[in-house]
Amino acid sequence: MSFRGRKNAAQSNLNSIRLLTALARGASVAANIKSAARNDKGIYATLCPMKLGIVTDSTADLPAYLVEQHEIQVVPTLLILDGKEYKDGIGISREEFYTRLPSLQTPATTAAPSIGDFLAPYQSLLDSGCDHILSIHVSGKLSGVVNVARRAAQEFPGKVTCVDSGSLSMGIGFQVLAAAEAADLGVKAALETVELTQQTSKVFAALDTMEYLKRSGRIPGVVANIGGMLSIKPVVELRDGEVKPMAINRTTSQADEFIYSRLVEVGEMSRLAILHTNAEARARHLLERMMQEKTRMSVPRDVLFVNVTAVIGTHLGPNCIGFAAVRKP
Numbered sequence: 001m002s003f004r005g006r007k008n009a010a011q012s013n014l015n016s017i018r019l020l021t022a023l024a025r026g027a028s029v030a031a032n033i034k035s036a037a038r039n040d041k042g043i044y045a046t047l048c049p050m051k052l053g054i055v056t057d058s059t060a061d062l063p064a065y066l067v068e069q070h071e072i073q074v075v076p077t078l079l080i081l082d083g084k085e086y087k088d089g090i091g092i093s094r095e096e097f098y099t100r101l102p103s104l105q106t107p108a109t110t111a112a113p114s115i116g117d118f119l120a121p122y123q124s125l126l127d128s129g130c131d132h133i134l135s136i137h138v139s140g141k142l143s144g145v146v147n148v149a150r151r152a153a154q155e156f157p158g159k160v161t162c163v164d165s166g167s168l169s170m171g172i173g174f175q176v177l178a179a180a181e182a183a184d185l186g187v188k189a190a191l192e193t194v195e196l197t198q199q200t201s202k203v204f205a206a207l208d209t210m211e212y213l214k215r216s217g218r219i220p221g222v223v224a225n226i227g228g229m230l231s232i233k234p235v236v237e238l239r240d241g242e243v244k245p246m247a248i249n250r251t252t253s254q255a256d257e258f259i260y261s262r263l264v265e266v267g268e269m270s271r272l273a274i275l276h277t278n279a280e281a282r283a284r285h286l287l288e289r290m291m292q293e294k295t296r297m298s299v300p301r302d303v304l305f306v307n308v309t310a311v312i313g314t315h316l317g318p319n320c321i322g323f324a325a326v327r328k329p
Contacts, residue, residue, distance in 0.1 A: 052183040052190060053125035055135040057113065057145050058088040060165075060172040061275075061306050070180035073121040077138075077145060077311045078111040085111075088311045097310040098278035098318040107215050108314045112144045118152035122160055132187050136163040136176050136194065139241035161187065163194060166241040169308055170273035170324035171203040177271075197271075197326055203238035204246070204262050205275065205322030206255035210234055212317035213243070235259060252282075256321065260286060263323055268298035271326040275306050277313045282321045298328075 055073040056062070067074055076087040079097075082105060086092050101108060118135070125133055135153065137146040146164045153160035165172040178197040182190040207213065210232065233255040235247040246262075249255040263286075274290075276283035283305065290299060308316070 050131040050186050051129055052179075052187060053128075053130035053133040054176060054180045054183065055118070055121050055125070055133055055149075056172060056176045057137050057149075058309055059138040059143070059145070059168060059311055060136075060176055061169040061273075061309050061312070062173045062176060063304065063306070066173075066177065070177065072176060072180060073125060075113050075117050075121060075149075077113055077143075079310050079314065080109045080111065082106055086310075088309055092310070094307045094310055094313070095278060098313060101313070101318055108310075110143075110311045110314050112148050115148055115152045118149050119155060122152060122156055126156065126159060131159075133160045134163060134179050134183075134187070134190055134194070135160055136165055136172065136179060138168060138172060139166050139238070140164045141166075141241040142168065142243070161191070163191070164241070166198060167201060167203055167324075168238050169203065169275055169312055170304065170306060171201050171238055173273070174201060174271045174324060174326050196329065200270075200327045200329060201324065202262070202266050202327065203322070203324045204235065204259055205238075205316060205320050206233060206235045206249075206252075206259045207316055208233060208252070208279075208319035209317055212315055215315075235262075237262075256282065256286065259321060259323065260289060263290060263325065264293075266325045266327050268328045269300050269325050270328045271324075272300050273304035273306050273324045275308050275320075275322045275324060277308050277316055277318050277320040279319045279321050280307070282319070286321055286323075 053073065054070065055075065058074055058076045060074070062072065062074065066072070076089055079086045079088055079092070081092070081097075081100070097108075122133055122135075133153075133156075135149045137143075137149055140146045146162055150162045153162050163175070165175050167175070175194045175197045178193045179190045182193040213234075213236075231250070233249040233252055234245055235249065235255055235258050237244045237246045247255075247258050249258060274283050274287045287303065287305065290303075308320075313320075
């Protein structure tokens, strides 16, 4: 055999050895992976990702494009105006609601959805291939929505986890978005990111009057009456699932200044929404002032601008501004 022939044969043998070694190693790795998958549910979930469905209610105030983008199911809460029942966001716009609110003959009221309103999206998500569902809702200290969701979840044992957000508006919405963004990592990871978002969130609002909080029973009537006589503009915080009074201001400009100071105190933010109840001019002023200080305040790139849903506005009244922010850990 010529030198070239011997060289080609040697190279062929070397390639064969390399191929057999690679196959052996591959088989070993595959066996190890299969063994780990059998013995460690966490690793198995990584190899075979769980499909996680996300459900919330309309008080989360999520913009429609984010709901669509993350395939979130939103259960509408109920609004009763002059004896007529509306599903939140259907049949009456937020602008029309806030225009009508001060002149209503009978105060507007709200109600939780029915069990059936939750059964339908839960069943739909499971039928579409979801392995588990996270259902994240308005604070249980302010509404019965999360309790209704839990009762509906009992119809799907081990398939639905209900979460009390302890919040309102985009304070809920940001938790829902966090869960949706972590959904591919599984239930545990999604719940952890929801908990972290909840712990690092701040929600504040400057009200134009105490009257609507008085109607809702969130503050004692005598306090609201005194506030009304003095034309007080209260600032409240949503903390520990409840509405907490933070400051009493005599003018709208003082209330706005207090809100701005609290926004600055948040520090570096990962998420931010400017909220208002049909008070776009006031809210725009807050947003513009904040953007002028963007470098100092470490404002996130995408800031949401939200006219708060009518079901929440019923208890706050028109012409309020506020914010929901998530502080960077």
